Amino acid sequence: MEDAATSASDSGDGDGGGTRESGEQGGQPKKQRSFWKELPLLIGIALILALLIKTFLxxxxxxxxxxxxxxxxxxxxxxxxxxxxxxxxxxxxxxxxxxxxxxxxxxxxxxxxxxxLQRVLGWIGLMPSSNxxxxxxxxxxxxxxxxxxxxxxxxxxxxxxxxxxxxxxxxxxxxxxxxxxxxxxxxxxxxxxxxxxxxxxxxxxxxxxxxxxxxxxxxxxxxxxxxxxxxxxxxxxxxxxxxxxDQNLSAAAPGALGLAGAVPLVLWRRHRLAGGPTGGNPRVSSDGTAG
Missing domain, CATH: 2.10.109.10 (Umud Fragment, subunit A)
Structure with missing residues:
Protein backbone atom coordinates (compact mmCIF):
# COMPACT_ATOMS: atom_id res chain seq x y z
CA MET A 1 0.00 0.00 0.00
CA GLU A 2 1.34 3.44 -0.91
CA ASP A 3 1.80 6.02 1.77
CA ALA A 4 -0.18 9.24 1.78
CA ALA A 5 2.66 11.36 0.42
CA THR A 6 3.05 9.02 -2.57
CA SER A 7 -0.67 9.02 -3.30
CA ALA A 8 -0.73 12.79 -3.33
CA SER A 9 2.11 12.93 -5.89
CA ASP A 10 0.49 10.55 -8.39
CA SER A 11 -2.45 12.72 -9.39
CA GLY A 12 -2.28 14.45 -12.77
CA ASP A 13 0.93 12.85 -14.13
CA GLY A 14 -0.81 11.01 -16.99
CA ASP A 15 2.28 8.98 -17.91
CA GLY A 16 1.43 5.91 -15.89
CA GLY A 17 5.10 5.66 -15.14
CA GLY A 18 4.79 4.80 -11.52
CA THR A 19 5.40 6.97 -8.52
CA ARG A 20 7.79 9.84 -7.98
CA GLU A 21 9.58 10.72 -4.83
CA SER A 22 7.41 13.01 -2.78
CA GLY A 23 10.32 15.39 -2.37
CA GLU A 24 10.18 16.16 -6.06
CA GLN A 25 6.64 17.50 -5.68
CA GLY A 26 7.44 19.52 -2.57
CA GLY A 27 5.16 17.29 -0.48
CA GLN A 28 7.78 16.27 2.02
CA PRO A 29 6.90 17.48 5.54
CA LYS A 30 8.87 20.49 6.63
CA LYS A 31 11.78 19.85 8.90
CA GLN A 32 11.11 20.61 12.53
CA ARG A 33 12.82 23.77 13.68
CA SER A 34 15.86 23.26 15.82
CA PHE A 35 15.58 23.94 19.53
CA TRP A 36 17.88 26.94 19.25
CA LYS A 37 15.70 28.53 16.60
CA GLU A 38 12.58 28.07 18.75
CA LEU A 39 14.25 29.22 21.97
CA PRO A 40 13.71 32.97 21.36
CA LEU A 41 10.01 32.34 20.73
CA LEU A 42 9.70 30.28 23.90
CA ILE A 43 11.48 32.97 25.90
CA GLY A 44 9.19 35.63 24.43
CA ILE A 45 6.07 33.67 25.35
CA ALA A 46 7.41 33.04 28.86
CA LEU A 47 8.13 36.74 29.38
CA ILE A 48 4.67 37.75 28.19
CA LEU A 49 3.06 35.20 30.52
CA ALA A 50 5.22 36.38 33.41
CA LEU A 51 4.22 39.99 32.75
CA LEU A 52 0.53 39.09 32.63
CA ILE A 53 0.82 37.09 35.84
CA LYS A 54 2.57 39.99 37.57
CA THR A 55 -0.01 42.49 36.33
CA PHE A 56 -3.17 40.54 37.08
CA LEU A 57 -2.45 37.56 39.33
CA LEU A 117 19.10 42.60 34.46
CA GLN A 118 17.45 43.10 37.84
CA ARG A 119 15.37 45.93 36.41
CA VAL A 120 14.10 43.74 33.56
CA LEU A 121 13.36 40.79 35.84
CA GLY A 122 11.64 43.08 38.33
CA TRP A 123 9.56 44.71 35.59
CA ILE A 124 8.20 41.37 34.37
CA GLY A 125 7.75 40.03 37.89
CA LEU A 126 10.38 37.29 37.93
CA MET A 127 12.01 38.97 40.90
CA PRO A 128 10.93 41.70 43.32
CA SER A 129 11.03 45.19 41.92
CA SER A 130 13.56 47.27 43.83
CA ASN A 131 12.52 50.71 42.61
CA ASP A 246 -11.97 35.88 64.25
CA GLN A 247 -14.07 37.45 67.01
CA ASN A 248 -16.89 39.79 66.08
CA LEU A 249 -15.07 43.12 65.90
CA SER A 250 -17.61 44.98 63.77
CA ALA A 251 -18.90 48.30 64.95
CA ALA A 252 -22.62 48.37 65.71
CA ALA A 253 -24.39 50.21 62.93
CA PRO A 254 -26.61 53.17 63.97
CA GLY A 255 -29.57 51.43 62.37
CA ALA A 256 -28.99 48.32 64.43
CA LEU A 257 -28.73 50.35 67.62
CA GLY A 258 -31.97 52.14 66.76
CA LEU A 259 -33.72 48.83 66.14
CA ALA A 260 -32.47 47.43 69.43
CA GLY A 261 -33.82 50.47 71.25
CA ALA A 262 -37.16 50.36 69.44
CA VAL A 263 -37.99 46.73 70.29
CA PRO A 264 -38.83 47.35 74.00
CA LEU A 265 -40.95 50.38 73.05
CA VAL A 266 -42.94 48.38 70.48
CA LEU A 267 -43.50 45.52 72.93
CA TRP A 268 -44.69 47.97 75.61
CA ARG A 269 -47.08 49.59 73.14
CA ARG A 270 -48.51 46.23 72.06
CA HIS A 271 -49.00 45.22 75.66
CA ARG A 272 -50.73 48.51 76.49
CA LEU A 273 -53.08 48.34 73.52
CA ALA A 274 -53.98 44.76 74.42
CA GLY A 275 -55.23 45.88 77.83
CA GLY A 276 -52.27 45.06 79.96
CA PRO A 277 -51.51 46.45 83.41
CA THR A 278 -50.60 49.83 81.97
CA GLY A 279 -54.19 50.42 80.89
CA GLY A 280 -56.62 49.14 78.28
CA ASN A 281 -57.64 50.56 74.93
CA PRO A 282 -61.35 50.15 74.08
CA ARG A 283 -60.66 50.54 70.38
CA VAL A 284 -58.76 47.24 70.24
CA SER A 285 -60.31 43.89 71.20
CA SER A 286 -58.47 41.68 73.68
CA ASP A 287 -57.80 39.00 71.06
CA GLY A 288 -56.70 41.39 68.33
CA THR A 289 -53.23 42.51 67.29
CA ALA A 290 -51.85 46.01 67.34
CA GLY A 291 -50.01 47.49 64.42
Whole structure:
Protein backbone atom coordinates (compact mmCIF):
# COMPACT_ATOMS: atom_id res chain seq x y z
CA MET A 1 0.00 0.00 0.00
CA GLU A 2 1.34 3.44 -0.91
CA ASP A 3 1.80 6.02 1.77
CA ALA A 4 -0.18 9.24 1.78
CA ALA A 5 2.66 11.36 0.42
CA THR A 6 3.05 9.02 -2.57
CA SER A 7 -0.67 9.02 -3.30
CA ALA A 8 -0.73 12.79 -3.33
CA SER A 9 2.11 12.93 -5.89
CA ASP A 10 0.49 10.55 -8.39
CA SER A 11 -2.45 12.72 -9.39
CA GLY A 12 -2.28 14.45 -12.77
CA ASP A 13 0.93 12.85 -14.13
CA GLY A 14 -0.81 11.01 -16.99
CA ASP A 15 2.28 8.98 -17.91
CA GLY A 16 1.43 5.91 -15.89
CA GLY A 17 5.10 5.66 -15.14
CA GLY A 18 4.79 4.80 -11.52
CA THR A 19 5.40 6.97 -8.52
CA ARG A 20 7.79 9.84 -7.98
CA GLU A 21 9.58 10.72 -4.83
CA SER A 22 7.41 13.01 -2.78
CA GLY A 23 10.32 15.39 -2.37
CA GLU A 24 10.18 16.16 -6.06
CA GLN A 25 6.64 17.50 -5.68
CA GLY A 26 7.44 19.52 -2.57
CA GLY A 27 5.16 17.29 -0.48
CA GLN A 28 7.78 16.27 2.02
CA PRO A 29 6.90 17.48 5.54
CA LYS A 30 8.87 20.49 6.63
CA LYS A 31 11.78 19.85 8.90
CA GLN A 32 11.11 20.61 12.53
CA ARG A 33 12.82 23.77 13.68
CA SER A 34 15.86 23.26 15.82
CA PHE A 35 15.58 23.94 19.53
CA TRP A 36 17.88 26.94 19.25
CA LYS A 37 15.70 28.53 16.60
CA GLU A 38 12.58 28.07 18.75
CA LEU A 39 14.25 29.22 21.97
CA PRO A 40 13.71 32.97 21.36
CA LEU A 41 10.01 32.34 20.73
CA LEU A 42 9.70 30.28 23.90
CA ILE A 43 11.48 32.97 25.90
CA GLY A 44 9.19 35.63 24.43
CA ILE A 45 6.07 33.67 25.35
CA ALA A 46 7.41 33.04 28.86
CA LEU A 47 8.13 36.74 29.38
CA ILE A 48 4.67 37.75 28.19
CA LEU A 49 3.06 35.20 30.52
CA ALA A 50 5.22 36.38 33.41
CA LEU A 51 4.22 39.99 32.75
CA LEU A 52 0.53 39.09 32.63
CA ILE A 53 0.82 37.09 35.84
CA LYS A 54 2.57 39.99 37.57
CA THR A 55 -0.01 42.49 36.33
CA PHE A 56 -3.17 40.54 37.08
CA LEU A 57 -2.45 37.56 39.33
CA UNK A 58 0.59 37.32 41.61
CA UNK A 59 3.67 39.46 42.19
CA UNK A 60 6.75 38.83 44.30
CA UNK A 61 7.93 41.40 46.85
CA UNK A 62 11.03 41.55 48.99
CA UNK A 63 10.89 42.46 52.69
CA UNK A 64 13.40 45.28 53.28
CA UNK A 65 12.98 45.90 57.03
CA UNK A 66 12.16 44.34 60.40
CA UNK A 67 8.82 46.11 60.87
CA UNK A 68 6.79 42.90 60.39
CA UNK A 69 8.87 40.59 62.59
CA UNK A 70 8.40 37.83 63.52
CA UNK A 71 5.75 37.20 60.90
CA UNK A 72 8.15 38.34 58.18
CA UNK A 73 11.91 38.60 58.32
CA UNK A 74 14.14 40.99 56.42
CA UNK A 75 15.05 39.34 53.11
CA UNK A 76 11.90 37.20 52.86
CA UNK A 77 10.19 37.05 49.48
CA UNK A 78 6.40 37.06 49.62
CA UNK A 79 3.85 36.40 46.91
CA UNK A 80 1.00 38.89 46.75
CA UNK A 81 -2.46 38.10 45.42
CA UNK A 82 -3.38 40.84 42.95
CA UNK A 83 -6.37 39.07 41.40
CA UNK A 84 -8.88 39.40 44.24
CA UNK A 85 -8.99 43.23 44.23
CA UNK A 86 -9.97 43.12 40.53
CA UNK A 87 -13.28 41.62 41.64
CA UNK A 88 -14.00 44.43 44.09
CA UNK A 89 -12.74 42.73 47.23
CA UNK A 90 -11.41 45.15 49.85
CA UNK A 91 -8.80 44.48 52.55
CA UNK A 92 -10.00 42.76 55.71
CA UNK A 93 -8.83 43.04 59.30
CA UNK A 94 -5.82 40.88 59.99
CA UNK A 95 -4.59 40.62 56.42
CA UNK A 96 -0.98 41.45 55.57
CA UNK A 97 -1.15 43.80 52.60
CA UNK A 98 1.30 45.50 50.26
CA UNK A 99 0.42 49.05 49.28
CA UNK A 100 1.88 51.99 47.41
CA UNK A 101 3.40 54.69 49.61
CA UNK A 102 0.31 56.81 50.41
CA UNK A 103 1.94 60.08 51.49
CA UNK A 104 5.72 59.90 51.27
CA UNK A 105 6.08 57.52 54.22
CA UNK A 106 9.40 56.30 52.79
CA UNK A 107 10.99 59.74 52.64
CA UNK A 108 14.66 59.45 53.54
CA UNK A 109 14.73 55.67 53.16
CA UNK A 110 17.63 54.39 51.02
CA UNK A 111 16.64 53.27 47.53
CA UNK A 112 18.36 50.31 45.93
CA UNK A 113 20.09 50.75 42.57
CA UNK A 114 19.42 47.56 40.59
CA UNK A 115 21.52 46.52 37.61
CA UNK A 116 19.87 46.32 34.14
CA LEU A 117 19.10 42.60 34.46
CA GLN A 118 17.45 43.10 37.84
CA ARG A 119 15.37 45.93 36.41
CA VAL A 120 14.10 43.74 33.56
CA LEU A 121 13.36 40.79 35.84
CA GLY A 122 11.64 43.08 38.33
CA TRP A 123 9.56 44.71 35.59
CA ILE A 124 8.20 41.37 34.37
CA GLY A 125 7.75 40.03 37.89
CA LEU A 126 10.38 37.29 37.93
CA MET A 127 12.01 38.97 40.90
CA PRO A 128 10.93 41.70 43.32
CA SER A 129 11.03 45.19 41.92
CA SER A 130 13.56 47.27 43.83
CA ASN A 131 12.52 50.71 42.61
CA UNK A 132 8.83 50.63 43.56
CA UNK A 133 7.98 52.55 46.73
CA UNK A 134 5.73 50.02 48.41
CA UNK A 135 5.15 49.05 52.04
CA UNK A 136 3.85 45.96 53.80
CA UNK A 137 1.80 46.09 57.03
CA UNK A 138 -1.10 44.35 58.74
CA UNK A 139 -4.65 45.71 58.42
CA UNK A 140 -5.98 46.56 61.88
CA UNK A 141 -9.06 48.63 61.07
CA UNK A 142 -11.35 49.01 58.07
CA UNK A 143 -13.99 51.63 57.22
CA UNK A 144 -16.20 52.43 60.21
CA UNK A 145 -13.88 50.87 62.81
CA UNK A 146 -12.63 52.72 65.89
CA UNK A 147 -9.05 51.74 66.73
CA UNK A 148 -7.56 52.73 70.07
CA UNK A 149 -4.33 52.45 72.03
CA UNK A 150 -3.99 53.48 75.68
CA UNK A 151 -0.85 52.89 77.68
CA UNK A 152 0.87 49.70 76.62
CA UNK A 153 -2.38 48.14 75.46
CA UNK A 154 -4.24 46.10 74.65
CA UNK A 155 -4.98 47.40 71.18
CA UNK A 156 -8.74 47.76 70.82
CA UNK A 157 -10.95 47.61 67.74
CA UNK A 158 -14.49 48.88 68.32
CA UNK A 159 -13.97 48.38 72.03
CA UNK A 160 -12.81 44.76 71.68
CA UNK A 161 -9.31 43.98 72.96
CA UNK A 162 -7.15 42.07 70.49
CA UNK A 163 -5.14 39.11 71.68
CA UNK A 164 -2.07 40.13 69.69
CA UNK A 165 -0.16 36.84 69.77
CA UNK A 166 1.39 37.79 66.42
CA UNK A 167 3.13 40.84 67.90
CA UNK A 168 6.92 40.63 68.10
CA UNK A 169 8.08 38.96 71.30
CA UNK A 170 9.02 41.53 73.93
CA UNK A 171 6.89 44.27 72.34
CA UNK A 172 3.74 45.66 73.90
CA UNK A 173 0.63 45.97 71.68
CA UNK A 174 0.76 49.75 72.08
CA UNK A 175 3.72 52.10 72.34
CA UNK A 176 3.92 54.62 75.16
CA UNK A 177 5.07 57.77 73.40
CA UNK A 178 3.67 61.13 72.39
CA UNK A 179 4.49 60.82 68.69
CA UNK A 180 1.47 58.71 67.81
CA UNK A 181 1.68 55.63 69.99
CA UNK A 182 -1.36 56.76 71.98
CA UNK A 183 -4.37 57.33 69.76
CA UNK A 184 -8.06 56.82 69.11
CA UNK A 185 -9.17 57.06 65.49
CA UNK A 186 -12.19 56.20 63.42
CA UNK A 187 -11.42 54.79 59.98
CA UNK A 188 -13.20 56.71 57.20
CA UNK A 189 -14.78 55.15 54.12
CA UNK A 190 -12.29 54.01 51.50
CA UNK A 191 -9.40 53.83 53.98
CA UNK A 192 -7.66 51.30 56.23
CA UNK A 193 -5.53 51.60 59.37
CA UNK A 194 -2.31 49.56 59.27
CA UNK A 195 0.32 48.61 61.83
CA UNK A 196 3.48 46.52 61.83
CA UNK A 197 3.78 43.36 63.95
CA UNK A 198 7.06 44.68 65.38
CA UNK A 199 5.20 47.43 67.19
CA UNK A 200 8.20 49.27 68.57
CA UNK A 201 10.00 49.22 65.21
CA UNK A 202 7.33 50.17 62.68
CA UNK A 203 6.59 53.63 61.30
CA UNK A 204 3.01 52.81 60.36
CA UNK A 205 -0.36 54.60 60.48
CA UNK A 206 0.29 55.73 64.05
CA UNK A 207 3.21 57.92 63.06
CA UNK A 208 1.75 59.55 59.97
CA UNK A 209 -1.39 61.10 61.42
CA UNK A 210 -0.21 64.53 60.30
CA UNK A 211 -0.10 63.63 56.60
CA UNK A 212 -2.84 64.35 54.08
CA UNK A 213 -4.55 61.02 54.86
CA UNK A 214 -4.17 61.39 58.65
CA UNK A 215 -2.29 58.09 58.76
CA UNK A 216 -4.94 56.10 56.92
CA UNK A 217 -4.09 54.21 53.74
CA UNK A 218 -6.47 54.63 50.78
CA UNK A 219 -7.88 51.28 49.67
CA UNK A 220 -6.98 52.26 46.09
CA UNK A 221 -3.31 52.19 47.11
CA UNK A 222 -3.48 48.52 48.12
CA UNK A 223 -1.73 46.26 45.61
CA UNK A 224 -2.90 43.01 47.16
CA UNK A 225 -2.72 40.61 50.07
CA UNK A 226 0.50 38.76 50.91
CA UNK A 227 -0.48 35.08 50.89
CA UNK A 228 2.72 33.09 51.22
CA UNK A 229 6.41 33.37 52.06
CA UNK A 230 8.02 31.88 48.96
CA UNK A 231 11.71 32.38 49.72
CA UNK A 232 13.98 31.24 51.28
CA UNK A 233 12.77 27.63 51.26
CA UNK A 234 13.43 27.27 55.00
CA UNK A 235 10.93 30.09 55.61
CA UNK A 236 8.15 28.82 53.36
CA UNK A 237 4.80 29.41 55.02
CA UNK A 238 1.32 30.75 54.38
CA UNK A 239 0.10 34.04 55.87
CA UNK A 240 -3.38 33.40 57.30
CA UNK A 241 -5.44 35.90 59.29
CA UNK A 242 -4.63 35.47 63.02
CA UNK A 243 -7.28 34.05 65.33
CA UNK A 244 -7.41 37.38 67.17
CA UNK A 245 -9.46 38.75 64.27
CA ASP A 246 -11.97 35.88 64.25
CA GLN A 247 -14.07 37.45 67.01
CA ASN A 248 -16.89 39.79 66.08
CA LEU A 249 -15.07 43.12 65.90
CA SER A 250 -17.61 44.98 63.77
CA ALA A 251 -18.90 48.30 64.95
CA ALA A 252 -22.62 48.37 65.71
CA ALA A 253 -24.39 50.21 62.93
CA PRO A 254 -26.61 53.17 63.97
CA GLY A 255 -29.57 51.43 62.37
CA ALA A 256 -28.99 48.32 64.43
CA LEU A 257 -28.73 50.35 67.62
CA GLY A 258 -31.97 52.14 66.76
CA LEU A 259 -33.72 48.83 66.14
CA ALA A 260 -32.47 47.43 69.43
CA GLY A 261 -33.82 50.47 71.25
CA ALA A 262 -37.16 50.36 69.44
CA VAL A 263 -37.99 46.73 70.29
CA PRO A 264 -38.83 47.35 74.00
CA LEU A 265 -40.95 50.38 73.05
CA VAL A 266 -42.94 48.38 70.48
CA LEU A 267 -43.50 45.52 72.93
CA TRP A 268 -44.69 47.97 75.61
CA ARG A 269 -47.08 49.59 73.14
CA ARG A 270 -48.51 46.23 72.06
CA HIS A 271 -49.00 45.22 75.66
CA ARG A 272 -50.73 48.51 76.49
CA LEU A 273 -53.08 48.34 73.52
CA ALA A 274 -53.98 44.76 74.42
CA GLY A 275 -55.23 45.88 77.83
CA GLY A 276 -52.27 45.06 79.96
CA PRO A 277 -51.51 46.45 83.41
CA THR A 278 -50.60 49.83 81.97
CA GLY A 279 -54.19 50.42 80.89
CA GLY A 280 -56.62 49.14 78.28
CA ASN A 281 -57.64 50.56 74.93
CA PRO A 282 -61.35 50.15 74.08
CA ARG A 283 -60.66 50.54 70.38
CA VAL A 284 -58.76 47.24 70.24
CA SER A 285 -60.31 43.89 71.20
CA SER A 286 -58.47 41.68 73.68
CA ASP A 287 -57.80 39.00 71.06
CA GLY A 288 -56.70 41.39 68.33
CA THR A 289 -53.23 42.51 67.29
CA ALA A 290 -51.85 46.01 67.34
CA GLY A 291 -50.01 47.49 64.42
Missing amino acids: VQAFSIPSDSMQNTLQQGDRVLVDKLTPWFGSEPERGEVVVFHDPANWLAGEPTATPNP EKDLIKRVIGVAGDTVECKGTGPLKVNGHALNDTFVYAGNTPCSVDDQGGQFKVKVPKGKIWVMGDHRQNSLDSRYHQQDKNHGFVPVDNVIGRAIVIAWPPTRWNTLPIPDAF
